[in-house]
Amino acid sequence: MSCKHHHNCEKAAKLTAEQLCETYGFRFTESRKQVFEALISSHKALTAKELMVQIGNNQPPITYRALEFLTEAGLVHFISSINAYIACAHAEDEGHISQFLICKECHEVEEFQAPDAVCLLMQSAKNGNFQVSDTSIEMLGVCSECQN
Amino acid sequence: MSCKHHHNCEKAAKLTAEQLCETYGFRFTESRKQVFEALISSHKALTAKELMVQIGNNQPPITYRALEFLTEAGLVHFISSINAYIACAHAEDEGHISQFLICKECHEVEEFQAPDAVCLLMQSAKNGNFQVSDTSIEMLGVCSECQN
DNA sequence: ATCTTACTGTTAATCTATAACATTCGCAAA
DNA sequence: TTTGCGAATGTTATAGATTAACAGTAAGAT
Structure with missing residues (x-):
């Protein structure tokens, strides 16, 4: 695992997420928070389904909307070769290519x-x-x- | 379009495909040929569904099996970001990264x-x-x- | 001739993602 | 303070992509 201070990067990422949302006038709502925290607390990439299981929500649109939002905000990356999502490790570095x-x-x-x-x-x-x-x-x- | 001699690269690719199959003791069967030719005659990437329409086959497993075979043989690439397949332009160069x-x-x-x-x-x-x-x-x- | 492995045919299921529409929330301007 | 608007949610249903499972066939090896 690349990050040896998981709690630290988790906190930092959450802060960044909230800041980013505020900056652009969007809300870091409950469902978005849930999805983001599920991802940030795992260094594994999670599929949408795995995410839904983890946050106890089996209404796909809610999860997919949150993922779309987070992805567009650059807080989460979609890894197309395995159809899975992962919290971004460099969210503060906007527009970066990972x-x-x-x-x-x-x-x-x-x-x-x-x-x-x-x-x-x-x-x-x-x-x-x-x-x-x-x-x-x-x-x-x-x-x-x-x-x- | 990068290839200005489409007919040439088409022929060459077909030859390579047959040779490759023969070399490794596999058969270049009808369904595989159909899928491969549909792809090689298009420089666009085609989704599995588009392929099925084009070769007039709506039994997914047949097409997916052919695609799996061709992909493993290095004759076709899967482009995961758009869920589509394309005939390989460098099949003779085995194991290349595209x-x-x-x-x-x-x-x-x-x-x-x-x-x-x-x-x-x-x-x-x-x-x-x-x-x-x-x-x-x-x-x-x-x-x-x-x-x- | 039969054995084995590759390959096909078919049905159905599972997984992945989005459409559509009604509703609610937060906020700003009248 | 209410009215209006855009953002976000809730819900049902559907569409789209891929694979499982199993029975059957074809071709070459022993």
Whole structure:
């Protein structure tokens, strides 16, 4: 696990979330809070269904709306290769592009940044005169803990 | 469109596909051929459903099995951010890691390679002692044709 | 000839996500 | 203070994507 001070990053993330919402005039409502806290208290990526189980809500629209909101706010990332969501580890860094290491065994996800690589990719896109709006970099494999 | 000699790359791809199958003792069966040809004759990524419409088959398992086979054989790539499949432009280069530029407007997909970027990403993973088995790099945006 | 493995056919279920519409909440302007 | 508006919720139902399970067939090996 990349974050050795889980309680700290949890608190910090919650603060950031509230601040962000306030800044942009949106509300950090109960359902959003529930979804966000479920995610932030897990370093694993959770599917929408897993989330619904965890927060005891089996009305999909509520969860999906919260996820959409949080994702657009940059507080949560959707990892399309496994259809799962994870709380963002760099929410304070708005508009950043994230990379993910996703363990097939324990489903833990580590968010990291490789700006040089992203820069190269952007350059390729630019060379092809392609205007990028959204970048998804996901690496599936086995984490160090699960390699024994 | 990146390939200006569509008929050529189509033929070449088909040959490669048959050869690959033969080499590994698998059969390039009718359903697989149908799915593959539908994909290779389109530079756009197609969803499973679009494929089923195109090949006139509404029995999902048949199409999904063909897609699974082709994907594992490296003849087709699954683009998870849009849930769609595309014929591989570099099938002869086994085990390669591909990057995709996906146009939101026309849905055309360009497969390209940025080995330096991939190398940097791999390095990051290695630093975290993470064993990568599968890499997905997808950039969503607007292609040059659709920017006017 | 039969054994085995790959492959197909079919039905149904499960998982994932959204549509549609009525209702409520928080806040600001009349 | 009420009226009006946009944001957010509650609810039911549906649509869309993918796989499970099992029976059957085809092709090559021994």
